[in-house]
Amino acid sequence: MKYCSQCGDTVSHIVPEGDNRPRYVCTSCKTIHYQNPKLVAGCLPFFEDKVLLCKRAIAPRKGYWTLPAGYLENGETTSQGALRETIEEANANVELLDLYTLFSLPHISQIYLFYRARLTDLDFFPGEETLETRLFSEHEIPRNELAFPVITETLEHYFQDLPKDHFPIRSMDIVIDRKRHPIK
Numbered sequence: 001m002k003y004c005s006q007c008g009d010t011v012s013h014i015v016p017e018g019d020n021r022p023r024y025v026c027t028s029c030k031t032i033h034y035q036n037p038k039l040v041a042g043c044l045p046f047f048e049d050k051v052l053l054c055k056r057a058i059a060p061r062k063g064y065w066t067l068p069a070g071y072l073e074n075g076e077t078t079s080q081g082a083l084r085e086t087i088e089e090a091n092a093n094v095e096l097l098d099l100y101t102l103f104s105l106p107h108i109s110q111i112y113l114f115y116r117a118r119l120t121d122l123d124f125f126p127g128e129e130t131l132e133t134r135l136f137s138e139h140e141i142p143r144n145e146l147a148f149p150v151i152t153e154t155l156e157h158y159f160q161d162l163p164k165d166h167f168p169i170r171s172m173d174i175v176i177d178r179k180r181h182p183i184k
Helices: 078-090 149-164
Strands: 011-014 023-026 038-047 050-056 069-071 094-105 110-119 130-136 170-173
Touching: 038 078, 038 094, 038 149, 050 078, 069 078, 078 094, 078 110, 078 130, 094 149, 110 149, 149 170
Parallel strands: 038 110, 094 170
Antiparallel strands: 011 023, 038 050, 038 069, 050 130, 094 110
16 A cells, blocks of 8 residues: 555555554554455355356456355445345355355455355356356365365365254364465
């Protein structure tokens, strides 16, 4: 960050009085610009013993499979964001059930939340950010073509929990050294 979004003057990267870590602070109006993790909300849409995946049409990980998810918008609840992203990416109608997985990814300052969501019909089709949408049973999941670790983890938990019909909230921290494991 180089300029203040309030007044346009330059900012300094300093520890503000009363704080304990460096922040961008405007040299003129003294506005402190906090940078916090981004929230990503999405759904794990399912029908019977299959899950709906979307093949990404955008970077990062274009051409890889994912669950419908995206950044939360201002003024939106996590469940509203999950539903919106499911419609935007898969044009899928779902009944939202419960929060299922929660992931903290400090190396990229993101938090992911996935809700289990029952497909109410099978009239889904790719949105603008999606090349293909498809239902997969467990043995059909293209494991080497999944876009992100949070997708792999969510699907693994789901197929472990499915036979028991018990879906507890799963929470996990995923820490990756980006220098050793860059995401392409």
